Amino acid sequence: MAGRYFDEWSIGDRIVHDIRRTVTETDNLLFTAMTHNPQPLHLDAEFAAASEFGQILVNGTFTFALMVGLSVGESTLGTLVANLGYDKLAMPNPVFLGDTLRAESEVIELRPSKSRPHAGIVTFFHLMRNQRDEIVCQCERTALLHRTPPS
Numbered sequence: 001m002a003g004r005y006f007d008e009w010s011i012g013d014r015i016v017h018d019i020r021r022t023v024t025e026t027d028n029l030l031f032t033a034m035t036h037n038p039q040p041l042h043l044d045a046e047f048a049a050a051s052e053f054g055q056i057l058v059n060g061t062f063t064f065a066l067m068v069g070l071s072v073g074e075s076t077l078g079t080l081v082a083n084l085g086y087d088k089l090a091m092p093n094p095v096f097l098g099d100t101l102r103a104e105s106e107v108i109e110l111r112p113s114k115s116r117p118h119a120g121i122v123t124f125f126h127l128m129r130n131q132r133d134e135i136v137c138q139c140e141r142t143a144l145l146h147r148t149p150p151s
Contacts, residue, residue, distance in 0.1 A: 002073050002074055002077045002078065003072070003073075003074070003075055003076045003077035003078045003079040003080065003145075004075065004076075004079060004145075005079050005145060005146055005147055005148040005149075006079075006110070006112075006119060006120030006121075006122060006145040006146065006147050006148075007120065007147050007148050008148065009107050009110060009122050009145075010107065010110070011107055011108065011109065011110055012106065012107065013106065013107045014104065014105070014106045014107075015071070015074050015075065015104065015105045015106075016102075016104050017070050017071055017073075017074055017102065017103045017104065017105065018074075019070050019073070019102075020100055020101065020102045021066060021070065021100065021101050021102075022098065022099070022100040022101075023058050023062075023063075023066075023095060023096075023097060023098065023099050023100075023101065024097065024098075025056075025097050027058075027062060028042060028056065028058045028059055028062060028097060029042075029043070031059050031061070031062040031065075032059045032062075035059070035061060037059060037061075039059075041053070041056065041057045042056060042057060042058070042059045043056075044056075053094060053096075055096055055097070056096070056097055057094050057095070057096065058094075058095035058096060058097065058099070060091050060095075060137075063091065063095050063101070063128065063136060063137045064086075064089060064091075064137055064139065066101060066103075066128070067101070067103050067126050067127075067128040067137045067138075067139070068086075068126060068139075068141065070101075070102070070103040070128075071103050071105045071124070071126055071141075074105075075105055075124060075143075076143055076145060079145045079146050080143055080144070080145060080146075081116070081119050081143075081144040081145060081146060082143070082144050083141060083142070083143050083144075084121065084142040084143060084144055085141075085142045086139050086140070086141050086142075087139065087140045087141075087142070088138075088139055088140050089137075089138075089139040090137070090138050090139070091136060091137050092134075092135050092136070092138075093130070093134045093135060093136045094136070095130065095136050095137075099130045099131060099136075100130065100131040101128050101129070101130055101136065102128065102129055103126060103127065103128045103129075104126070104127045104128075104129075105124045105125065105126050105127075106124065106125045106127075107122055107123070107124060107125075108123050108124070108125045108140065109121075109122070109123035110122055110123075113144060116144070118146060118147050119144050119145060119146055119147060120144075120145060120147060121142060121143070121144055121145075122142075122143050122145055123140055123141070123142045123143075124140065124141045124142075124143065125138070125139075125140055126138060126139055126140075126141055
């Protein structure tokens with residue numbers, strides 16, 4: 001199991017996730033179609049070319065989902081009870097087809113669960129950057145994690 005239990009985290013723990021991902025046209029097209037998002041900025045090259053961006057924009061919800069997904073393996077894989085919420089989501093720069101994205105995570109809050117004595121709540125600050133080191137997505141994710149099981 002790659003994830004950490006609640007009691008294995010400390011405030012300030014930081015992970016620069018090793019996996020990077022280059023976003024393809026197929027990624028954007030399939031995600032946009034699967035989520036029934038008809039926004040022409042994601043689907044119509046001619047429309048997007050006439051926009052201020054001059055090209056197709058990658059669907060922001062794909063960018064967000066990829067950021068969280070890249071973090072799971074080294075944070076909550078196998079230790080998660082449930083994600084409790086996502087807050088302060090921001091996308092300060094656009095993502096374009098062909099951008100290579102990477103994620104970082106930092107623990108910003110820890111607290112024991114009041115209702116589940118064998119679990120605790122970890123709040124992560126997730127950040128995603130492109131190949132130009134521009135921040136393209138960030139958020140806080142609150143997760144309920146199991147404590148280390150007794151041996």
